[in-house]
Amino acid sequence: MQDAPEVAVLRLGHRPGRDERMTTHVGLTARALGADRAILPAAAGEAIETAREITGRFGGPFAVEATDSPLGVVRGWDGAVVHLTMYGERVQDVVGAVQDRHREGPLLLVVGGGKVPADVYDLAEWNVAVTNQPHSEIAALAVFLDRLFSGRELDREWSDADRVVVPQARGKVVEDVGSED
Amino acid sequence: MQDAPEVAVLRLGHRPGRDERMTTHVGLTARALGADRAILPAAAGEAIETAREITGRFGGPFAVEATDSPLGVVRGWDGAVVHLTMYGERVQDVVGAVQDRHREGPLLLVVGGGKVPADVYDLAEWNVAVTNQPHSEIAALAVFLDRLFSGRELDREWSDADRVVVPQARGKVVEDVGSED
Numbered sequence: 001m002q003d004a005p006e007v008a009v010l011r012l013g014h015r016p017g018r019d020e021r022m023t024t025h026v027g028l029t030a031r032a033l034g035a036d037r038a039i040l041p042a043a044a045g046e047a048i049e050t051a052r053e054i055t056g057r058f059g060g061p062f063a064v065e066a067t068d069s070p071l072g073v074v075r076g077w078d079g080a081v082v083h084l085t086m087y088g089e090r091v092q093d094v095v096g097a098v099q100d101r102h103r104e105g106p107l108l109l110v111v112g113g114g115k116v117p118a119d120v121y122d123l124a125e126w127n128v129a130v131t132n133q134p135h136s137e138i139a140a141l142a143v144f145l146d147r148l149f150s151g152r153e154l155d156r157e158w159s160d161a162d163r164v165v166v167p168q169a170r171g172k173v174v175e176d177v178g179s180e181d
Numbered sequence: 182m183q184d185a186p187e188v189a190v191l192r193l194g195h196r197p198g199r200d201e202r203m204t205t206h207v208g209l210t211a212r213a214l215g216a217d218r219a220i221l222p223a224a225a226g227e228a229i230e231t232a233r234e235i236t237g238r239f240g241g242p243f244a245v246e247a248t249d250s251p252l253g254v255v256r257g258w259d260g261a262v263v264h265l266t267m268y269g270e271r272v273q274d275v276v277g278a279v280q281d282r283h284r285e286g287p288l289l290l291v292v293g294g295g296k297v298p299a300d301v302y303d304l305a306e307w308n309v310a311v312t313n314q315p316h317s318e319i320a321a322l323a324v325f326l327d328r329l330f331s332g333r334e335l336d337r338e339w340s341d342a343d344r345v346v347v348p349q350a351r352g353k354v355v356e357d358v359g360s361e362d
Contacts, residue, residue: 021203025317032316033324054315087346087353092335121351130323131335132346134235135213136206139323142311143214146324154273154312165268165313170302172268 001149001156005079006106007035009141012070012120013113014041025138026111027051027064033145034153035109037063039073059158071117079106080125084140085116088127095147098126102148109144111137182330182337183242186260187287188216190322193251193301194294195222206319207292208232208245214326215334216290218244220254239346240339252298260287261306265321266297269308276328279307283329290325292318 001007009030014023024047027038031051040048044066051064067073074081080101098107110120121127130140145153158164166173182188190211195204205228208219212232221229225247232245248254255262261282279288291301302308311321326334339345347354 018202021199022206025203025319028314028316029320032312032314033320058314087349087355089348089350090335092332093348118352121353127350129346129348131213131337132348133209133213133239133339135209136319136323138206138317138319139210139214142317142320142323143327146327151273154271156312158314165310167270167274167310167313168268169270169308171299172302174268 001034001036001153005102005104006037007102007109007148008037008039008106009035009109009111010039010070010073011041011044011111011113012116014044015113016043019113020044020046022113022138023047024050026141028054029138029142031055031062033142034149034156035145036061037065039065039067039070041070042066042068057162059161061159071119074108074110074120074123077108079108081108081110081123082126082128083110083120083124084130084137084144085112085127086129086132086134088129090132091128091130091144091147094126094128099148109141111141113137182215182217182334186283186285187218188283188290188329189218189220189287190216190290190292191220191251191254192222192225192292192294193297195225196295197224200294201225201227203294203319204228205231207322209235210319210323212236212243214323215330215337216326217242218246220246220248222251223247223249238343240342242340252300255289255291255301255304258289260289262289262291262304264291264301264305264308265311265318265325266293266308267310267313267315269310271313272309272311272325272328275307275309280329290322292322294318
């Protein structure tokens, strides 16, 4: 989010076809819950397009990038790497240390799919589990971001949106605000 | 979770084939993050099977039920209904009221997929948005549960597990504990 070092989310292990919607949800969750950038496998064309389209309609800033080498992004990252995995340390035990580190510099959050190369566990400064139970990389990312930002991401304001949803007890209200540009 | 009225998660709007993995992740997220029961559309056979299988291996208690009429479950629910939707009230504004209500009785959390019937917005006591941005029903469910239980779900203990993952800074440790039964 603004006024803090960057948080980028990298999707590893995308299987074309099978993982298209999961990767789309990873990208949209990263955007909605306060990350600054999603780095998605180039093979996930639909997910990349959707994340960009939603950013165009509902605002940013949020960057969506494609990579041919997710592992290369991990290796080349200039900052701390956090790998979300059910085998890692408990989020409630380590999130404070990650927050401290984030005050100093950018974070790369790595979200796996199926099999994650063993290297990633070693390259990561923290392997973090949102419960040590099998569930969903999307759920793990969501809870991790909410805790990393201590809930402040929910109050984030968006720039250059064409549409704004107005919170309602019942029904749907979407304002067409247009972009200034 | 134990020692509190039930929290059940209902998946609405499952499209067979297309939504199989999303519905699986809804079921597993419900289990991992403290709900007591998932009610999934009967058409989501793979998701139902996976949620039961994971409960068998990694423990419970957690119930997985199939329904032919998700809307009937909403109509017949004896307690409060909370519908997660990007059009709803902000979670940070209403979660306290939902927690108060949960002290009195069971909650049904309704998680939509594509199009949710307008009825659901009226049947719900609360329509709740985890950000008013488009992202993921799995992410919304995860953040909502974490906030509903104020993080206590992360310390939950599991019964009758065959396997226990032991949190690690690096690598994977899974203990084969066997079930007492």
